[in-house]
Amino acid sequence: MIDALRALALGGLLAMAGAAGAGEPEISVLRFDQLNGWDEDDHEAALKVFQNTCADFDDPEWASLCALSQNQTNARTFFELFFRPVIISPRETALFTGYFEPELRGAKHRGGKYQFPLYRLPPEVKPGVQFASRAEIEDQALLAGRGLEIAWIDDAVDVFFLQVQGSGRVRLEDGSYIRVGYGGKNGHEYRSVGKEMIRRGILGEHKVSAGNIQKWVRNNPVDGKDLLQHNPSYVFFREVNQVPAHLGPLGAMNRSITAMRSIAVDPAFTPLGAPVWIEKAGRNPLRRLMIAQDTGSAIKGPQRADIFFGTGDDAGLEAGRIKDPGRMVVLLPIQRAYALAPEG
Template identity: 60%
Template sequence: MIRWFRAAICAGLLLTGTNAVSETTYSILDFSDLEGWASDDHAAALEVFRNTCTDLNAPDWRSICAAASDFKDPQMFFELLFRPVLIADGKDGLFTGYFEPELDGARAPSARYRHPVYKMPREARQQSVWLSRRDIETTSVMQGRGLEIAWVDDPVELFFLQIQGSGRIKLPDGSFVRVGYGGANGQPYRSIGVELVRRGIYKSHQVSAQVIKNWVRRNPIDGLELLRHNDSYVFFREVSKVPAHRGPLGAMNRSITEMRSVAVDPKFTPLGAPVWVEKDGKIPLRRLMIAQDTGAAIKGAQRADIFFGTGDEAGKAAGKLKDPGRMIVLLPIQRAYAMLPEAVL
């Protein structure tokens, strides 16, 4: 599942950093070095690991996945077959959160449900850069073509659905339509939070997803214009094979799990690998999670986005998260040692 700068929202919608390139380093740790390791629910982590390990094709991963099917002691499973590896690229650790939005909508338009959730048009798929958000929303280019999956009642929530990249739409009869990322117009993402700061409306530390939503709703005309400051536009596809009670699809095309799935940068962390999270901040977290997702703003060896679940409460919790810490990747033993420089071996 691709989410367009989802984590930029959760982290205050400010993209910061440096262009300096640092060397990537690898350090093998002991499980005793993982703070809180013995107290975690390893069985819960193992169940989530099993959900995607069958998609790992390398021989060492396949052997471990086969062993996962009937291993009796979950903690021993991880300790016997993996080694903790701290991967560093010179940047501080940063944890943010993401969630699956839930919107109110209908299969047909009405006075209440006026804002369409679109499938990707053919010509947009054929071009690397297509029309801007303003063109899509204010012209007739999308009309009369049967591209609507559903209509929702809130344009602000629809905007944030596009940032998250997936979500559920609750229909009037209580059933749900789940939608996933279906493509984008190729236009550059422009941060709404940065624009509010540039205009002097808020200070950078004040900006969050909820603050943006509240401002747009208090200023409906200027608010819609503000949203159109972001030229990027995301289209969706209906994900009918995922039951409503399960999590949305992640980058591995499997349902992700609340507070056990994490989005990572696959340049550093293999998708499907267990990762030990040591998140600091007001509410510290020490937990074994599985790298099952990615995100456009998740870049770096120590950058991760924790999945908080579905709905408003999950969104509020995810939106508050911007904490330091460290992430340790659990790798098959031979693979872990193969990453060390020869001088260390």
């Protein structure tokens, strides 16, 4: 019965993690005065982001909290009154990284410097079934001439990193935008080109970053292409132009995410839509209430989060610098929290 309550308290997510062989993690319930920096945060900003996706909760308990949030005059009181901080795997050091929405230069038709396509998902590509690899798609022009192109981009490296990020904006020469989101993939597992650069002796471990990878590939076009094709995974896109340009891209909950308030998490441990308190160490420490509104193929584990930094090159530079330790604490409805563990 206890195990059933614990699984229920995370909406069955812990059961999913156990089924995958991860085992049941250690769990502790904290007090709000144990969250470093809690008093200084902008709780109103966090509440607005929470409200952006909480209406999508199917669970009655979460839905009730969402309804209550609409009439709150004090955001901090709302979180402290209806939630409790829960830390999963407290002995594990968290890993925080950053991501962003790239902005690429492109055109609707091929020509001049615009030679690298963003493809829609081909109808024959099915979930869980391997299609052609990145090298086969690029070298054999398997998709050319089928009308699958959403846009043509001026830089093959930008296309690769857009596929890593999963969404972005294409700025056309007339100043308008095409926004694209994840549309599917070719069924091959992602391989890290950063790790491959270390293995080949191109860069040392502490020199690997998105910026350094991009710079090296552009300076070494032949070997650079071979390096990028080490990753056989290939991502297809879909147009999401219903999202206004001033809002963030769509996250895993199909709602716009917010710079420095939205994070990508592992939904096997952190419910999508839940508030998450992060304490990031490193060169620029960050203590802030975020909302779990996205996922990522590399975001695995209870102490793992990817912080959304925004759109464009500046956001990309900031996001690329982040690889920091710390801890993350999920805010769960009170009854669910206490079903998991006694208060610490």
